[in-house]
Amino acid sequence: MGTQSAMEVFDAIEDEDAVVDKIFIAPPVVSFESDEDTGEEDCGGMFNNLSGRQLSAPAVVVLTDGRVIGDDDDGDTEEEEEPQQASTSKKRSQKDALDYNWTNSKTRLTKFPDARPLAVPTILTIKYAAVTDSNFQLTIGELKRVVGILLLSDYHQLPSRRHYWNTDEDLHCALVAGAMSRNRLEEIIRYIHCADNTRQNSSNRMTKLRPMMDILNARFGEAYPMDCNLDLDEPVRFGYKAWCLNSGTNGFLLHFDIYQGASVDASEVECKFGKGGGTLLRLLDNLPDAVRALPLRIYIDNYFTGLPLVAELRRRGYACTGTIQENRIPRSCPITDQKAMKRKPRGAVSVVYDTANKIALTRWKDNAVVTIASTLAAEHPLQKVSRWSRQEKKKVAVDQPFVVQLYNRSMGGTDRADQSIELYRINMRRKKWWWPIFTWMLDAGHGRLQCMGAAPAG
Known part of the structure; x- marks a missing residue:
């Protein structure tokens, strides 16, 4: 069976009389253009809101009856047969x-x-830079507050990130509103990158x-x-x-x-x-x-x-x-x-x-x-x-x-580690394809502390 795209796999699901157990999708091919897609930013990352590049990426679906739709390397998947x-x-x-x-x-x-x-x-250091906007400046303190707000959304969940600044008594979060303005958070999240786009490895x-x-x-x-x-x-x-x-x-x-x-x-x-x-x-x-x-x-x-x-x-x-x-x-x-x-x-x-x-x-x-x-x-x-x-x-x-x-x-x-991550998963979404992996990595570090018996971040 050849490799199938996410779109082809999802189309095949509609023809199957079975329930989906797991869906795996590979990262899209590297692009040097923007990762942004049109649409409301705060509602991205859902199954029915994937980008065109994500829908063209390879995907595998495992059904509850053990059948596999799509290609999973040499076919010796654990889900195919016990x-x-x-x-x-x-x-x-x-x-x-x-x-x-x-x-x-x-x-x-x-x-x-x-x-x-x-x-x-070996001791490593982290260096952050933003080069998309010549007027954009970022301090380590601001970046730490952004990460803190993301981790707070693990357990203090609201319908969207803009609600943390809502003045209604049942929505307002003084901790977030006092740490950073909503516009500043949106600006930092918009420009945040983990790699230099001019030095990407296309392979x-x-x-x-x-x-x-x-x-x-x-x-x-x-x-x-x-x-x-x-x-x-x-x-x-x-x-x-x-x-x-x-x-x-x-x-x-x-x-x-x-x-x-x-x-x-x-x-x-x-x-x-x-x-x-x-x-x-x-x-x-x-x-x-x-x-x-x-x-x-x-x-x-x-x-x-x-x-x-x-x-x-x-x-x-x-x-x-x-x-x-x-x-x-x-x-x-x-x-x-x-x-x-x-x-x-x-x-x-x-x-x-x-x-x-x-x-x-x-x-x-x-x-x-x-x-x-x-x-x-x-x-x-x-x-x-x-x-x-x-x-x-x-x-x-x-x-x-x-x-x-x-x-x-x-x-x-x-x-056990996955259970710790699931207890407190970042609840702020974006439309960049790599955002769920980025937040999973933050959650993984957070979940690691829980495995060691530490309390969740507050």
């Missing part, structure tokens, strides 16, 4: 060039290497926000609490999609990037490990030395997991645990077939080891069959979990592999 439901008749991946040595022996998995010495983090659709993204990623890396557990996921449910590396313990956002659509000229690492695997390795390469020196334990879902990627992470000194699709398991692997596992009682476990690459594949029968690839753990020590038995009409204890418990414990970091 790993326990994947068909064994699917074509096996041609990217897998590993040599395997499978065994059922309960050999111990590899140990982690010692961490390298910590490096001193990078995020060039307008890249300087701010780099600064935030550097700050996140400096403040990271050095948790060894990381999970990678996609938190944006509607609109643009972000790849986020978060602490699996408290949800702290460590590093992120924005999905830009299918790559026309895929890099060598993407050709070898796929779009998801290539993205993960690129994010890891961009981490500060102090974080990369940690014995990281990385948790991923079946969009990313492939045995070559798991082996590559182990080669780099990291452990990896992730659910894996059936079509990414080599035919030579002697793990119990999914159909045979479905006939077994709940709690049944099948484990095989690849001693050549130190990978354990653990298949477990719960309500459905789940398969996890890991260089960290397998079934032992077996845990007991409570499940409702329809036959016995009561809850019963069933066996659960330790790797499943480990995965469930550490895979929710991105979801």
Whole structure:
């Protein structure tokens, strides 16, 4: 299936008898002209008010029944099919060039290497400039007040930003009105830019926000609490999609990037490990030395997991645990077939080891069959979990592999961060296509503080 534009995808939705679960839209092609569109500024950014450039950008729609409309790279999206439901008749991946040595022996998995010495983090500074209007001047203090007003709209929400200056008792906000006039806020928001328009990289659709993204990623890396557990996921449910590396313990956002659509000229690492695997390795390469020196334990879902990627992470000194699709398991692997596992009682476990690459594949029968690839753990020590038995009409204890418990414990970091952002999301909109990403980045920094237990900004 070729890449489809947002307009084509939205037209296709009208012909589908299904409910939309998620919509992802890629940033538009870089333009050196204005990003503004006609229409009321305060009502931009909604689904039915997208610009022409946004409607021509690639888009993907995921329906609640699992169907996907539009192109999502190599088609191995997590929404297309859960790993326990994947068909064994699917074509096996041609990217897998590993040599395997499978065994059922309960050999111990590899140990982690010692961490390298910590490096001193780099201190960066931020410089703001406005060059559109020769008469326009801006101070750091004013910019901070603008950011403060945006963050205030997280939880003090009004129908539009002009209402904060309304003199009616039920609308007026003295805190905002006393900090800045409405006209001054509108002027600053109109001219605010994160990059020099004369020095844009036309091959990078995020060039307008890249300087701010780099600064935030550097700050996140400096403040990271050095948790060894990381999970990678996609938190944006509607609109643009972000790849986020978060602490699996408290949800702290460590590093992120924005999905830009299918790559026309895929890099060598993407050709070898796929779009998801290539993205993960690129994010890891961009981490500060102090974080990369940690014995990281990385948790991923079946969009990313492939045995070559798991082996590559182990080669780099990291452990990896992730659910894996059936079509990414080599035919030579002697793990119990999914159909045979479905006939077994709940709690049944099948484990095989690849001693050549130190990978354990653990298949477990719960309500459905789940398969996890890991260089960290397998079934032992077996845990007991409570499940409702329809036959016995009561809850019963069933066996659960330790790797499943480990995965469930550490895979929710991105979801936790996303929940923190959703609690207090900036409520002031604009018609610039990059504005929702800009405000999401401010919210991400704010949500990071909430993950650390801090109170929301007041």
